[in-house]
Amino acid sequence: MLKFFLYAGLVLVLLVVALLALASRKPDHFRVERSVLVDASPERIYPLVEDFRLWLRWSPYETRDPEMARIYSGAEKGAGAVYEWDGDRSIGSGSMEILEAEAPSRLVIALHFRAPMQADHTAIFTFVPEGNATRVTWAMEGKSGLIARVFHLFFDMDKMVGADFETGLAGLKAEAERELAQ
Template identity: 45%
Template sequence: MKVLKYVGLGLLAAVLLFVIVVTTRPSRFRVERSATMAAPAEAVYAQVADFHAWQGWSPWDRLDPSVKRTYGGPASGTGASYAWSGNEDVGEGKMTITDAQQPSNVAIRLEFIEPFEATNTTTFTFVPAPGGTRVTWVMEGENTFIGKAFGVLMDMDKMVGADFEKGLGAMKQIVESKSAAPS
């Protein structure tokens, strides 16, 4: 009987400690990755400002070949939207371009519906660099308690950052091959 009491108290202490650790985590998060591409800013901008082009480089499109896509608004630029619904690896959500300044930046409202609800801001900036364009991909948002708890167990920057790196690598291949093609 005493053993159960001590086990119960130990579990309660572990849960309380975990809750304390979670509540001390930052309330905001930011994931950022950059790559330099041997292509003009206009070519890279076109890959981001048109959601139809994302199928060629988005790391998440490869996770579910049968994902259902819906496009809305203009074909590209401010107001363009893209919604998806897929398997458990890609979930369900929607992106809407809230600002597009050709060829310097694109801002996106990113709404996750499944497997969890969250709304984040994603931005892409395109800056001239030696040999081409420096592309920076950033996602920022608020950490809920669940997000903070997830962050204690998994490093979101490493996890999402790795996907950003894959996406930027695929985008680089696309824009560099198009830029190198003879006119």
């Protein structure tokens, strides 16, 4: 019986070492990015992103937990605007702060997740005119420590977060184009 436990322990140690070796070969930085073409000018779309209160109209994260607590502080919009949330397990808790606001072309947001896991990332929105429309890109990037890289062996961050970005950009497009139609 002792031999069995020794072999099982050895196999377990080898599996952990192999897992860590695989994870260490993954990039230490990630980027998730999605874009959409919106039939509106950057000047019409930009305000929907630079004011965290307006995210209620289009962000997919705003509808996951109807009881989510929200706190807005700092500037009303643009650089210095801060948004904190505390929700159930599906949304977690954290904060966002707009670091750079280059109206109407770019916003850079510091993301700080506290739960269900701690992480610090950067979100970047860009608004590039294309004829009478605007190419809106929503990206998130950050460093991937060893634990995150192990996580990425089993879960595809691009697919998980990318799907949310696609939903959010579709909502942003609908909101900007609806305002234009009015």
